Amino acid sequence: MKPGDFTYHEITTQTEAWVEALDVVERSRTDLTTLFSHHYSQVIFTGCGSTYYLSKAAAALFQECTGRIARAAPAGELLLNERTILPSNHVEPTLLIAISRSGTTTETLRAVERFKTHHRGKVLVITNYADRPLPQLADLSLIIEKGQEESIAQTRSFASMYVAAVATSLLAGEHHSERSAMYQLAEKGQTLLSSYASLAQEIGENLNFDRFYFLGSGIRYGLACEANLKMKEMTLTHSEPFHFLEFRHGPMSMVGGHTVVVGLLSESNFPHEWAVLEEMQSLGARILSLANRGDKVSIKFHSHLPELVYGVLYLPVLQLMAYYRALAKGLDPDRPTHLSAVVELDTL
Template sequence: MEQGRFTYHEIMTQTEAWNEALDRVEAQRSDLLDLFRPDYEQIIFTGCGSTYYLSLAASALFQQCTGRIARAVPAGELLLNEGTVLRHSPEHSLLIAISRSGATTETLRAVEQFKTRTRGNVLAITNYPEHALPKLADLALVVEKGQEESVAQTRSFASMYVAAVATSLLVGARHADLHAMRRLAEVGARLLHDYAPLAQKMGANLNFDRFYFLGSGIRYGLACEANLKMKEMTLTHSEPFHFLEFRHGPMSMVNNRTVIVGLLSEANLPYEWAVLEEMRSLGATILSLSEADERASVQFQSGIPEIARGVLYLPVLQLMAYYRSLAKGLNPDRPTHLSAVVELGAL
């Protein structure tokens, strides 16, 4: 079997799953609005690995869209250290549990414990309707086209992220932004076509030995996920940081074998470019992604509002990790030591 064929197919076909995610949110519009109607004291997003990073991105975006306080925690922390997450009177809480498989042990146990000890509600976002998580939840968004054969999440992550963003926009009554998400698939397909050579060039260059992914605000969780793809698929030193935080110590690692990937925003563009240019002066190679800045390596040119287009940062970076994995003689479909579903017998 050709190594990486599943991963490549899943990256290249992910825009179909984006559209299905939007369809699912639209089909469950009334149920979603009912679920979010209570004035919850706490709204918590949770997951493991990629879906914890998805939770970081989604909780920040949800808060920005709705003005309602939200936070992200790993499911293992919610399970083992509940007192650091939930308030003493947690019955007015909403838990948004995200899991590709719907069968990850920590997430299932955390949801079961949450339901047993509180009277809060649970929304599940997943890709597999037959597994346990959607059955535990009060409401489930299931994006079946996000299902994957490979271990590292690409299409699944993007599909669930789109569902989370669309839900946030729906609850925040940002109807024009939600409607604009219908253009994402067309733009995503164009980016995959136009920037595949850049992704291959950057990924296959084995002179690079460390990658840092910078993103702030609603982009930080996406930077974390892009970092994880590089780490999982390619066994390369890779770390995520907020833009300005990178200058407080981590920049000491920069040299001429470093790639700095910048997920650029609109409002903070001058500050973010200043960081990237400083790292370039220290010898780093810069790969930047932006809506329309002419200096950026990847330009979306989408016309989609910033709050709604975050998924566009993912495809080119996923492809870069895929090509680096192949260049190193690895199999991106089956990263070292990993499995698609993490099950822990002790839990």
């Protein structure tokens, strides 16, 4: 095996895991409907690292789909600073949705244990491994085994769990036709991988670029955070995520000829977001834009799907870009510097 072989395989086969994620949600439809039939004061999504960013994307989507208050919190904060997230004098229960690739991350395990000890409410777990401690703590688990990985940086696993979270949110909000439409995503994802792999390689291998900014707003901000993390983890490159309009408030001072600005464009706010990209281009940045459609957009999905549904399509090409950049820098995408697949701590 050559460096990066696992990562490449996991990126390019991830659509199989998307389909399984949808199947898992469908098989659990009755149990999920029962779970969401209860009244909750709020829904908290939690995870660590990539799955915290997944939580941010999922919480925004869940609230938009259902109208229920939903937010994300790092599992470490839920554990160590619980009162900043959950009121001490709670009356109505909270639904906790804990997301973990491995099901063994210490902060997530301890946060869920504390949540249950204090009888805060029900727990839904989304993970890729069944025989691990976290699913055993859950009232209901969604396990997507095809999302399992050999590499350390999450690609296929993240996408599989994100698809499950989206389908779950659509189910909770009774968006049944949109949930059914998600089965079209796998074909669209494979088309993107084949159509834009060369663009991902071109930008990724250009080592004249020394900083990357990933812009996304609304339900796309968590995805921008995750794309940023892949670039940071795999390639040791300066990378940051921002909301589109926030980027003008200071961060744009860093933009120049060695900058790549990646825009995860929405349909609903396209003109405002596109204006930010054009402004950064005028300052010398290389622009990489992703959207469902648009004449000047770099990567077009052409999905003919609702905006709530196709978020996972932003991921594969950006994951490939990080993969190619890591190789160009002589790094192993499978084994990012200083990282391990699971963070397990003896002190918590």
